[in-house]
Amino acid sequence: QVQLVESGGGLVQAGGSLRLSCEASGRTFSSYAMGWFRQASGKEREFVAAISRTGGATNYAGSVKGRFTISRDNAKNTVYLQMNSLKPEDTAVYYCAGCGRDAYESLRDYSCWGQGTQVTVSS
Numbered sequence: 001q002v003q004l005v006e007s008g009g010g011l012v013q014a015g016g017s018l019r020l021s022c023e024a025s026g027r028t029f030s031s032y033a034m035g036w037f038r039q040a041s042g043k044e045r046e047f048v049a050a051i052s053r054t055g056g057a058t059n060y061a062g063s064v065k066g067r068f069t070i071s072r073d074n075a076k077n078t079v080y081l082q083m084n085s086l087k088p089e090d091t092a093v094y095y096c097a098g099c100g101r102d103a104y105e106s107l108r109d110y111s112c113w114g115q116g117t118q119v120t121v122s123s
Contacts, residue, residue: 002026002112004096009117012086016121020081022096022114030054030074033100035110036081038092038119045095049081050103059103064090086121094119 008020020036035050049070050059058070069082079096094117097110104110 002028002032002098004098004112004114006094006096006114006117009094009119011120011122014086014088014121014123016086017082017084018086018119019083020094020096020117020119022079022081022098024077024079024098024112026077029077029098032098032112033102033104033109034070034072034079035097035100035103036070036079037095037097037107038090039095039116040089040092043092045107047105047107048094050097050100050105051079052103057103059105061105083119086119088121088123090119091121092119093117 003025036048039045051070067085072079096114098112100110
């Protein structure tokens, strides 16, 4: 079973930046696509970004395209989410998703999940 541990969340002012990291256990990290989802208070979990096994393909939600960048380092078993130009509406718990077949947008395409890290953007 792959375990995922997120880090890097916190409080930032609007317009600021944060970088989230997600480290995976096990030796099969490079076999899976990875993704980031988020869940704001009172709302459903939604897709943010995804990356293919090799990092050659990425996929973004329209609301973050051009501001967020997903990347991965297979040697470190880690996937990153660089978040720039943050807005108050980006406030949510951000979840790392793993064990995916490809850089898909649906929650159902990922079978491994981290515990989440809080991102709060103040206006």
